[in-house]
Amino acid sequence: MQPFTIHTGIAAPLDAVNVDTDAIIPKQHLKTIKRTGLGKALFEEWRYHHHGGENPDFVLNHPRFREASILITGANFGCGSSREHAPWALLDYGIRCVIAPSFADIFHNNCFNNGILPVILPQEEVDALKREAHEAPDPTFTVDLHRKVIVRPMGNRELAFEIDDHGRGRLLEGLDHVGLTMVKAQQIDSFESKHRLSQPWLHPAG
Amino acid sequence: MAAPKTLFDKIWESHLVEEHDDGTCLLYVDRHLVHEVTSPQAFEGLRTAGRAVRRPDATLAVVDHNVPTDPDRVHGIKDETSRVQIEAMLQNAEEFGIELYHVNDVRQGIVHIVGPEQGFTLPGTTIVCGDSHTSTHGAFGALAFGIGTSEVEHVLATQTLVQRRPKNMRIAVDGELGFGVTAKDVILAIIGEIGTAGGTGHVIEYAGDVIRALSMEGRMTICNMSIEAGARAGLIAPDETTFRYIQGRPKAPKAGAYEQAVAHWRTLPSDPGARYDIEVTLKAADIEPQVTWGTSPQDVVPISGRVPDPKAAESEEQRRAMEKALAYMALEPNTPMRDIQVDRVFLGSCTNGRIEDLRAAAKVIAGNKVASNVRAMVVPGSGLVKHQAEEEGLDQVFLNAGFEWREAGCSMCLGMNPDILQPGERCASTSNRNFEGRQGRGGRTHLLSPAMAAAAAVTGKLTDVRTLV
Numbered sequence: 001m002q003p004f005t006i007h008t009g010i011a012a013p014l015d016a017v018n019v020d021t022d023a024i025i026p027k028q029h030l031k032t033i034k035r036t037g038l039g040k041a042l043f044e045e046w047r048y049h050h051h052g053g054e055n056p057d058f059v060l061n062h063p064r065f066r067e068a069s070i071l072i073t074g075a076n077f078g079c080g081s082s083r084e085h086a087p088w089a090l091l092d093y094g095i096r097c098v099i100a101p102s103f104a105d106i107f108h109n110n111c112f113n114n115g116i117l118p119v120i121l122p123q124e125e126v127d128a129l130k131r132e133a134h135e136a137p138d139p140t141f142t143v144d145l146h147r148k149v150i151v152r153p154m155g156n157r158e159l160a161f162e163i164d165d166h167g168r169g170r171l172l173e174g175l176d177h178v179g180l181t182m183v184k185a186q187q188i189d190s191f192e193s194k195h196r197l198s199q200p201w202l203h204p205a206g
Numbered sequence: 207m208a209a210p211k212t213l214f215d216k217i218w219e220s221h222l223v224e225e226h227d228d229g230t231c232l233l234y235v236d237r238h239l240v241h242e243v244t245s246p247q248a249f250e251g252l253r254t255a256g257r258a259v260r261r262p263d264a265t266l267a268v269v270d271h272n273v274p275t276d277p278d279r280v281h282g283i284k285d286e287t288s289r290v291q292i293e294a295m296l297q298n299a300e301e302f303g304i305e306l307y308h309v310n311d312v313r314q315g316i317v318h319i320v321g322p323e324q325g326f327t328l329p330g331t332t333i334v335c336g337d338s339h340t341s342t343h344g345a346f347g348a349l350a351f352g353i354g355t356s357e358v359e360h361v362l363a364t365q366t367l368v369q370r371r372p373k374n375m376r377i378a379v380d381g382e383l384g385f386g387v388t389a390k391d392v393i394l395a396i397i398g399e400i401g402t403a404g405g406t407g408h409v410i411e412y413a414g415d416v417i418r419a420l421s422m423e424g425r426m427t428i429c430n431m432s433i434e435a436g437a438r439a440g441l442i443a444p445d446e447t448t449f450r451y452i453q454g455r456p457k458a459p460k461a462g463a464y465e466q467a468v469a470h471w472r473t474l475p476s477d478p479g480a481r482y483d484i485e486v487t488l489k490a491a492d493i494e495p496q497v498t499w500g501t502s503p504q505d506v507v508p509i510s511g512r513v514p515d516p517k518a519a520e521s522e523e524q525r526r527a528m529e530k531a532l533a534y535m536a537l538e539p540n541t542p543m544r545d546i547q548v549d550r551v552f553l554g555s556c557t558n559g560r561i562e563d564l565r566a567a568a569k570v571i572a573g574n575k576v577a578s579n580v581r582a583m584v585v586p587g588s589g590l591v592k593h594q595a596e597e598e599g600l601d602q603v604f605l606n607a608g609f610e611w612r613e614a615g616c617s618m619c620l621g622m623n624p625d626i627l628q629p630g631e632r633c634a635s636t637s638n639r640n641f642e643g644r645q646g647r648g649g650r651t652h653l654l655s656p657a658m659a660a661a662a663a664v665t666g667k668l669t670d671v672r673t674l675v
Contacts (some may be wrong), residue, residue, distance in 0.1 A: 015314075017527055022641040023641065023642060030622060031241050031272060034247065045643045076403040076406070082338040083354075084355040102403060104436060106351075109353070164229070164370070181366060181368065182257075184365065186231065188223055191223040195221075199467070199513070201467045
């Protein structure tokens with residue numbers, strides 16, 4: 001997993017609440033057995049017309065935001081299905097950071113397993129960032145996870161955000177979470193032995 | 207004396223391998239369900255790292271999401287990408303020693319119907335699956351939740367998950383449900399009440415007279431849609447109804463162990479005085495049959511209601527969201543819900559694809575015909591549900607009325623197989639999500655109960671089932 005430390009890029013304002021994972025990546029793309037290649041289908045039904053061709057009204061099709069790597073959006077982003085194809089599609093498109101007033105739980109977890117930083121800010125601050133993405137001569141923001149700040153394009157003003165230490169640590173180091181837990185095999189073994197004694201019906205006989 | 211604990215607290219605390227100062231926990235997983243869509247990348251990860259599955263005996267795989275529901279499917283799956291994904295599932299199950307139910311096995315079906323049916327789902331356990339509707343299993347008093355594919359890989363390799371402790375929420379539904387009002391109406395009313403993010407960060411325990419009186423099928427319908435309320439999981443305390451359902455199922459504890467298990471399960475319900483972070487109460491008498499009008503499960507009204515008017519929205523953002531939903535759904539504000547014509551009816555899914563759901567719909571259908579403007583299909587939740595329904599003659603009731611009677615799978619709930627809506631088609635659906643494009647690009651979904659779906663099939667429009675039976 002690619003670590004997330006300091007990221008500088010264009011931020012696109014996606015003006016919608018309750019953006020569900022079906023909207024992020026439609027089901028016909030879930031048949032892949034790979035993690036990569038989903039970027040072209042990100043937000044497919046909003047990005048392209050039914051019979052092909054780009055929808056010029058969709059934010060990521062504006063010349064200003066086409067190269068975006070940060071998304072600023074509405075509450076409850078990523079609700080619905082658990083599909084990790086949603087963060088895979090975002091990442092494959094080039095999105096490294098999503099800023100919203102809140103996230104759905106499973107999507108939020110999935111971000112941390114894919115090197116995507118989900119930033120939670122109060123609604124007013126998200127709205128202010130969205131406005132700035134529209135109004136700044138150059139909508140380039142910097143997100144600094146070391147210092148937990150967003151550096152805004154207009155006047156280089158900084159906006160602080162909170163994130164839990166565990167998630168932050170994992171993103172900063174880009175650690176393989178399976179490997180980290182495998183190191184604890186002994187603790188898991190000893191838990192399992194106790195568990196087998198208290199609820200033997202959950203374990204194979206012998 | 208120890209502080210009173212909730213059902214959730216008890217399960218959580220008895221599965222902690224480790225707890226860190228920063229609030230992260232290593233949680234032991236008792237049961238892992240796997241399906242073809244969210245697992246290939248996880249198995250690939252294991253293979254690349256040379257890792258094994260820690261507990262194949264605690265892992266069960268099915269194919270359900272993308273399988274066709276055409277009886278011809280046993281002769282091979284025509285869609286190339288679906289076939290490749292299913293073959294990958296078969297190969298991974300074989301290579302890693304995991305039991306799998308393929309389409310030629312009567313036990314095949316939707317993962318959340320198969321688990322309970324086989325007695326794989328048990329009270330007091332932790333259950334995960336790479337699918338958000340894993341919350342279904344909470345009906346048994348199991349802590350069950352959906353996870354992403356990276357987490358699937360983590361569970362396969364370590365039988366644990368790194369998690370933060372969610373909060374406790376309690377939703378009580380008191381009183382007695384009115385005639386024609388079902389579990390689906392209850393959960394839709396709950397989502398309408400608390401909103402689609404109302405349960406975020408919480409595990410919801412459902413309680414009250416109504417929940418206690420429900421069958422296991424009804425309880426599963428309730429817990430299934432916890433995710434549509436944003437919750438991490440849903441829970442219902444196990445009781446005699448639960449134990450009766452489990453006893454004798456293939457993977458349930460056998461005699462001897464069963465009694466020991468029941469004794470443990472009886473200790474699980476929340477202690478008197480246990481504390482919840484949020485408590486909500488609904489009165490059963492206020493709940494009518496429900497139907498959604500928009501593109502989020504929270505966009506729900508009673509069947510006697512009307513399409514809402516964005517002018518009445520509480521905020522600018524909400525007004526825009528409503529206008530967008532109405533434009534997508536091609537609905538005018540203030541239209542009576544009962545005037546909305548449908549083109550399709552879908553009866554099935556992990557929400558409402560169980561035997562009781564088919565019985566409820568068949569009761570409404572019996573002696574009637576599907577309206578001429580409607581194409582209607584039944585997709586039983588599993589091969590065993592289908593078999594049971596055929597034993598009871600329900601298939602003939604549906605076929606005589608003009609329904610299609612299909613093989614088990616997720617089908618049109620998410621439209622990954624050939625069962626999809628055409629652009630502009632309007633569907634009365636017993637599934638769980640009315641998102642834009644969910645059942646097919648440009649398709650319009652109205653969520654409702656099996657009895658209400660049956661009523662819509664007969665009249666050709668959204669209908670109050672109470673006027674038909």
